Amino acid sequence: xxxxxxxxxxxxxxxxxxxxxxxxxxxxxxxxxxxxxxxxxxxxxxxxxxxxxxxxxxxxxxxxxxxxxxxxxxxxxxxxxxxxxxxxxxxxxxxxxxxxxxxxxxxxxxxxxxxxxxxxxxxxxxxxxxxxxxxxxxxxxxxxxxxxxxxxxxxxxxxxxxxxxx
Amino acid sequence: xxxxxxxxxxxxxxxxxxxxxxxxxxxxxxxxxxxxxxxxxxxxxxxxxxxxxxxxxxxxxxxxxxxxxxxxxxxxxxxxxxxxxxxxxxxxxxxxxxxxxxxxxxxxxxxxxxxxxxxxxxxxxxxxxxxxxxxxxxxxxxxxxxxxxxxxxxxxxxxxxxxxxxxxxxxxxxxxxxxxxxxxxxxxxxxxxxxxxxxxxxxxxxxxxxxxxxxxxxxxxxxxxxxxxxxxxxxxxxxxxxxxxxxxxxxxxxxxxxxxxxxxxxxxxxxxxxxxxxxxxxxxxxxxxxxxxxxxxxxxxxxxxxxxxxxxxxxxxxxxxxxxxxxxxxxxxxxxxxxxxxxxxxxxxxxxxxxxxxxxxxxxxxxxxxxxxxxxxxxxxxxxxxxxxxxxxxxxxxxxxxxxxxxxxxxxxxxxxxxxxxxxxxxxxxxxxxxxxxxxxxxxxxxxxxxxxxxxxxxxxxxxxxxxxxxxxxxxxxxxxxxxxxxxxxxxxxxxxxxxxxxxxxxxxxxxxxxxxxxxxxxxxxxxxxxxxxxxxxxxxxxxxxxxxxxx
Numbered sequence: 001x002x003x004x005x006x007x008x009x010x011x012x013x014x015x016x017x018x019x020x021x022x023x024x025x026x027x028x029x030x031x032x033x034x035x036x037x038x039x040x041x042x043x044x045x046x047x048x049x050x051x052x053x054x055x056x057x058x059x060x061x062x063x064x065x066x067x068x069x070x071x072x073x074x075x076x077x078x079x080x081x082x083x084x085x086x087x088x089x090x091x092x093x094x095x096x097x098x099x100x101x102x103x104x105x106x107x108x109x110x111x112x113x114x115x116x117x118x119x120x121x122x123x124x125x126x127x128x129x130x131x132x133x134x135x136x137x138x139x140x141x142x143x144x145x146x147x148x149x150x151x152x153x154x155x156x157x158x159x160x161x162x163x164x165x166x
Numbered sequence: 167x168x169x170x171x172x173x174x175x176x177x178x179x180x181x182x183x184x185x186x187x188x189x190x191x192x193x194x195x196x197x198x199x200x201x202x203x204x205x206x207x208x209x210x211x212x213x214x215x216x217x218x219x220x221x222x223x224x225x226x227x228x229x230x231x232x233x234x235x236x237x238x239x240x241x242x243x244x245x246x247x248x249x250x251x252x253x254x255x256x257x258x259x260x261x262x263x264x265x266x267x268x269x270x271x272x273x274x275x276x277x278x279x280x281x282x283x284x285x286x287x288x289x290x291x292x293x294x295x296x297x298x299x300x301x302x303x304x305x306x307x308x309x310x311x312x313x314x315x316x317x318x319x320x321x322x323x324x325x326x327x328x329x330x331x332x333x334x335x336x337x338x339x340x341x342x343x344x345x346x347x348x349x350x351x352x353x354x355x356x357x358x359x360x361x362x363x364x365x366x367x368x369x370x371x372x373x374x375x376x377x378x379x380x381x382x383x384x385x386x387x388x389x390x391x392x393x394x395x396x397x398x399x400x401x402x403x404x405x406x407x408x409x410x411x412x413x414x415x416x417x418x419x420x421x422x423x424x425x426x427x428x429x430x431x432x433x434x435x436x437x438x439x440x441x442x443x444x445x446x447x448x449x450x451x452x453x454x455x456x457x458x459x460x461x462x463x464x465x466x467x468x469x470x471x472x473x474x475x476x477x478x479x480x481x482x483x484x485x486x487x488x489x490x491x492x493x494x495x496x497x498x499x500x501x502x503x504x505x506x507x508x509x510x511x512x513x514x515x516x517x518x519x520x521x522x523x524x525x526x527x528x529x530x531x532x533x534x535x536x537x538x539x540x541x542x543x544x545x546x547x548x549x550x551x552x553x554x555x556x557x558x559x560x561x562x563x564x565x566x567x568x569x570x571x572x573x574x575x576x577x578x579x580x581x582x583x584x585x586x587x588x589x590x591x592x593x594x595x596x597x598x599x600x601x602x603x604x605x606x607x608x609x610x611x612x613x614x615x616x617x618x619x620x621x622x623x624x625x626x627x628x629x630x631x632x633x634x635x636x637x638x639x640x641x642x643x644x645x646x647x648x649x650x651x652x653x654x655x656x657x658x659x660x661x662x663x664x665x666x667x668x669x670x671x672x673x674x675x676x677x678x679x680x681x682x683x684x685x686x687x688x689x690x691x692x693x694x695x696x697x698x699x700x701x702x703x704x705x706x707x708x709x710x711x712x713x714x715x716x717x718x
Contacts, residue, residue: 065405087204087287089327093404096324101439117188117197117205124323148180150173152317154444161393161444162173162317163451 210281308338370421467499583623592640
């Protein structure tokens, strides 16, 4: 089943997520596929990455913060944030900092334990693509992006809190 | 009080719809137990020992008579005809069926109520002084700020999956009645430069397994920066709070392990990024919220009218109730009435559907149609004319609700304990009852004076035992229930955590032990000294010595 939602639609995923911290030999196996690699991998194998034929970008685990990224953020067209378990709330803050503190305009992708009942809040915090857990119904997840028609807060989608709009 | 507009209504109805769908998916097996858990918790739904429990949010404890009647209906229609006032000014129902909960939430939404974020690892109901707006020693009414915090914290997309629960209290009076310093964030209203009102903000207080008093993060925050300051603290906590161990996940542990200075630095760094941004409060918004809490339409009256005086002279029971349960109002001719839900024989804080209806009628007739729930599990009529006090007492008395024990030994705070709660190590309600039975003589109780006895059935401390002058904690020793006693706790301005007196006691021993503790106090007190004042002067030792003395 297609399980990527991007721009509120089910899309083909043209990125491959390299999950575990593997060695640089993985780059021979994947050849020229587009890869999302762990930030640690990125920081460790700069040389190999520079010579890779496909596109490479990074993902951060929930306990990894933006100070791990040494480059200009504009180097990346996509940054993925991992939810090791859906109840780990750290990536919400990271996404928000990417958008609001660091003005990142590329794609922020939720990966890992990404479920229907959390993606509304993820969306508010600046995630704009969702690699759903395999058992999730993508249509129902797209609907979840509209679960609420109003909200009080200042969010990434709605900069002004409700009290400035009422 | 605050009234919903179309936005508030919209959010609530979206939420009911969302939860109905989630519950249907759970009941049909499409949503796992683990995935449904935080969703139901954030809608107030626990699964307890005997049945589910639904905790309904009462923002800063304030309720209209209309809402009380709806709660009466819910307790009658979906439950067993009663509810329970909680130590965070909420009300909970112990017997609803899971499949009924979406309907209950819809009923609540009809009267601008909900159960959102009354549980789970998120920002909980904001609490405050039950006398907000009517206290003579008030700096400013705290409720408009509580409402601003309520809106900011409700459905906050970034802070729905915190490391652990998060509780905020706001205090607007000189005498702290909100247990402010034992909250994750405690906020004191204070006058700053040019007498402008702002806030002192503490963080890292809390009870539970590791009780701590909050530490100052900001000495003074201007009003408009309130929400950005809170957001900065929450962001630091969400990122760095421990998630590896549930017992070390509260913000108090983060503050302690990080060190207060470093923690402050992190918060300030975060704050600098958002301060003066869109979340900065506008004067219009502050005024809008204040306008919901304007002073009631008081009459110009004299204090101590004749009818009150003559009743005080002629009716001893009324006199005792007046002395104990009535507090001074800021407006001449008015009083603050506390109805104690601490009748011996019923669980502290339990309230039946007919009592809910009755209190609603009293509120309509005597107190502008509003009441407040206190964190001591009582109910306040905040604006009663002194000339009406005799009739209010008559009516309360006719329903056996005129017990005159506010702040006394028998006005215990008590969690539902092992009779209901799945977390409890021991029962707590029978302990409360045995104490109330042992100390039933009102003259004796009044002679002992102000004495807070707080009882929790487990380390989670829902009964606030750490801050009881006498705290009682249920513990499990090899499958048997025992009770550990601590002394010297207080949740007031000079907040303190009680010290454990020594080895735990059996259920049967507790009333005797309390009696011994009181004997020491009465023998040692200076004139006019309360229990806590005597304790602070003489310390734990004399109590310990006497309580554990071997008979000759």
